[in-house]
Amino acid sequence: MTSNRALGGFFITGTDTGVGKSVIAxxxxxGFVAQGLRVAVMKPVASGSQRTPDGLRNDDALAxxxxxxxxxxxxxxNPYCFEPPISPHIAAQESEIGVDLHHVxxxxxxxxxxxxxxxxxxxxxxxxxxxxxASIQELALELGLPVLLVVGMRLGCINHARLTKxxxxxxxxxxxxxxxxxxxxxxxxxxENLETLTKLLGEPPLAVVSWQVQDSPPLxxxxxxxxxxxxxxxxxxx
Numbered sequence: 001m002t003s004n005r006a007l008g009g010f011f012i013t014g015t016d017t018g019v020g021k022s023v024i025a026x027x028x029x030x031g032f033v034a035q036g037l038r039v040a041v042m043k044p045v046a047s048g049s050q051r052t053p054d055g056l057r058n059d060d061a062l063a064x065x066x067x068x069x070x071x072x073x074x075x076x077x078n079p080y081c082f083e084p085p086i087s088p089h090i091a092a093q094e095s096e097i098g099v100d101l102h103h104v105x106x107x108x109x110x111x112x113x114x115x116x117x118x119x120x121x122x123x124x125x126x127x128x129x130x131x132x133x134a135s136i137q138e139l140a141l142e143l144g145l146p147v148l149l150v151v152g153m154r155l156g157c158i159n160h161a162r163l164t165k166x167x168x169x170x171x172x173x174x175x176x177x178x179x180x181x182x183x184x185x186x187x188x189x190x191x192e193n194l195e196t197l198t199k200l201l202g203e204p205p206l207a208v209v210s211w212q213v214q215d216s217p218p219l220x221x222x223x224x225x226x227x228x229x230x231x232x233x234x235x236x237x238x
Contacts (some may be wrong), residue, residue, distance in 0.1 A: 009118035019152025030220035040115035048085030146176035
């Protein structure tokens with residue numbers, strides 16, 4: 001089986017909060033697991049969590065863990081878990097906990113050593129702060145994975161997508177591609193917006209995910225593992 005060193009994985013970011021990063025991240029995990037790969041997952045920083053007998057647990061991290069076929073302790077997957085549903089840097093400050101990127105990197109390397117590839121989900125948008133000194137951008141750069149951008153298809157997404165792409169490329173991160181995720185079923189002119197995004201971002205989306213209803217089956221998604229291959233995607237609607 002191919003080694004993790006060859007495949008690496010993806011860092012999932014979004015144009016904003018609430019654009020479906022978790023939906024796309026878990027769909028990628030399911031798709032790669034279906035290909036027979038060992039897929040580890042990580043949600044380094046999460047806010048908006050519930051108290052359980054085992055400690056704080058975040059729904060996004062739990063969803064990733066449920067989709068993964070690489071068992072790992074929760075603390076390894078989600079080392080910084082905060083209860084209030086607020087910006088992670090504020091939650092960390094109020095909890096008097098410092099988000100240490102080197103600690104996150106250590107956890108990532110442990111998980112990567114157990115798997116063929118690792119899917120890491122960020123929090124909020126690309127420049128969302130996670131501490132007084134770092135944002136999601138610095139976290140992604142620390143891990144060095146190709147970045148997959150989730151564009152939440154709603155009014156304003158064109159500006160957000162262009163700004164995020166510019167920021168990703170300006171810091172030297174590798175943009176693996178983008179996914180169009182329908183988050184507003186009432187969005188006007190979705191086809192025209194998709195065509196505009198394709199033109200302005202310079203490439204078609206790796207996948208177009210339609211509006212997901214609550215009781216639909218789980219979504220599975222795969223994309224090309226290297227930029228040298230033509231973008232490809234397979235999509236099963238939930």
